[in-house]
Amino acid sequence: MRNIDKAKVCQAVALLLEGLGEDANAERFRKTAERVANFYGEFLTDNKVCAFNQSALMAEHFTGIVSIKAINFFSICEHHLLPFFGAASIAYLPKANKIIGISKLAEIIKSLAADFQIQERLTQEISDLINKLIDPQGVIVKIEAYHLCLSMQGVKETQAKLQTCIKSGIFLQDQILAAQTLELLKD
Ligand SMILES: [Zn+2]
Structure with a gap:
């Protein structure tokens, strides 16, 4: 679990979708940015080495x-x-x-x-x-x-x-x- 700047990640995902020619505001993408941010926050480790004492x-x-x-x-x-x-x-x-x-x-x-x-x-x-x-x-x-x-x-x-x-x-x-x-x- 890593502390991430969720708002920034959400903006970036919307921008990525737009850059790829999609309508980031379309209903089907309504929760996508947040899901992506949640995924990265959960997947990435915080401080990978110090946990091993x-x-x-x-x-x-x-x-x-x-x-x-x-x-x-x-x-x-x-x-x-x-x-x-x-x-x-x-x-x-x-x-x-x-x-x-x-x-x-x-x-x-x-x-x-x-x-x-x-x-x-x-x-x-x-x-x-x-x-x-x-x-x-x-x-x-x-x-x-x-x-x-x-x-x-x-x-x-x-x-x-x-x-x-x-x-x-x-x-x-x-x-x-x-x-x-x-x-x-x-x-
Ligand atoms: Zn590669």
């Missing part, structure tokens, strides 16, 4: 890989203001018994996605935040997403998914471990 973290003796697969998310491409959506997967190897609650991993993904984004930066931000929160031995973040700007214009490709993947820490040094871990994250 130390309470998400736990101390637990665990020396294996922690992974979570296919967390669904929705985001808005900042280049076209169109949705992109898909699934993000995370794997990390803890250090010094520091682990992070599984629901928090899902929350991190959904919260960082609930913004104007590009997929590459979203992937990087998830990786950076996990590194910052629990300083693990390494993290892999993988995202696969459909982009409506690819599906609805230009080449109109509806089946292609953009894949992004970032490795850090030990996963950059140990290629065998990285390959085994990526195998865990496969569909």
Whole structure:
């Protein structure tokens, strides 16, 4: 939930409709501007990073890989203001018994996605935040997403998914471990 200037968004939506050759005052558009403003206010996160404080973290003796697969998310491409959506997967190897609650991993993904984004930066931000929160031995973040700007214009490709993947820490040094871990994250 983000505090937005609702009046300004409503004016902008009316102007957009007019610019597109529509009559913004027509009955069928009577509530459209307000609905659009409400949508953005509800969808966009307020302050995406500060919500993740130390309470998400736990101390637990665990020396294996922690992974979570296919967390669904929705985001808005900042280049076209169109949705992109898909699934993000995370794997990390803890250090010094520091682990992070599984629901928090899902929350991190959904919260960082609930913004104007590009997929590459979203992937990087998830990786950076996990590194910052629990300083693990390494993290892999993988995202696969459909982009409506690819599906609805230009080449109109509806089946292609953009894949992004970032490795850090030990996963950059140990290629065998990285390959085994990526195998865990496969569909
Ligand atoms: Zn786009």
